[in-house]
Amino acid sequence: MVTWQDFEQEAPDLAPLVRARFEAHRHHVLATLRATGAPRVSGTEAGFTGADLTIGSMPGAVKALDLRRDGRFALHSHPGDETMTDGDAKISGVAVEITDEVELSAYESELPQPPPGPFHAFRLGVTEAVLTTVEDGRLVIRSWRPGEAVRTVTRD
Numbered sequence: 001m002v003t004w005q006d007f008e009q010e011a012p013d014l015a016p017l018v019r020a021r022f023e024a025h026r027h028h029v030l031a032t033l034r035a036t037g038a039p040r041v042s043g044t045e046a047g048f049t050g051a052d053l054t055i056g057s058m059p060g061a062v063k064a065l066d067l068r069r070d071g072r073f074a075l076h077s078h079p080g081d082e083t084m085t086d087g088d089a090k091i092s093g094v095a096v097e098i099t100d101e102v103e104l105s106a107y108e109s110e111l112p113q114p115p116p117g118p119f120h121a122f123r124l125g126v127t128e129a130v131l132t133t134v135e136d137g138r139l140v141i142r143s144w145r146p147g148e149a150v151r152t153v154t155r156d
Helices: 002-009 015-024 060-071 102-108
Strands: 027-033 039-049 052-057 071-075 088-095 120-134 140-146 151-156
Touching: 002 015, 002 052, 015 039, 015 088, 015 120, 027 060, 027 151, 039 060, 060 088, 060 120, 102 120
Parallel strands: none
Antiparallel strands: 027 039, 027 071, 039 052, 052 120, 071 088, 088 120, 120 140, 140 151
16 A cells, blocks of 8 residues: 555655645545445545544444445545635545554544544555646646656646
């Protein structure tokens, strides 16, 4: 699994910009796959824990059950206002549930406030990161995949 830290090492100019978009707001949009294969979107909070980008969930939430069955996901940062001043970030990859008690305890200790009860926690492995910005009136799309250089596409 490619961790957030791996992304930071492979794309040191892009990773901080993408991270800033996820840290700018608390709530984001998570896409998972239902058992039927249809997409499901859910609100979620994402955070950075050690080398990982992580999400948590209430026990038995459908997004957690989706990820347990099929870990593929897409995470879209809160876009902020209509100016897209700092861009629009998306991450896709495979989520892996944290089940080891020691790791869960470490995860919980890094949260701003502990969950009120039982919870699911997932590490998000990164298979693609994209940052879309508007610069000088042009759309600039920067994307990265593991083992590849950052690719930049500009559209007028």
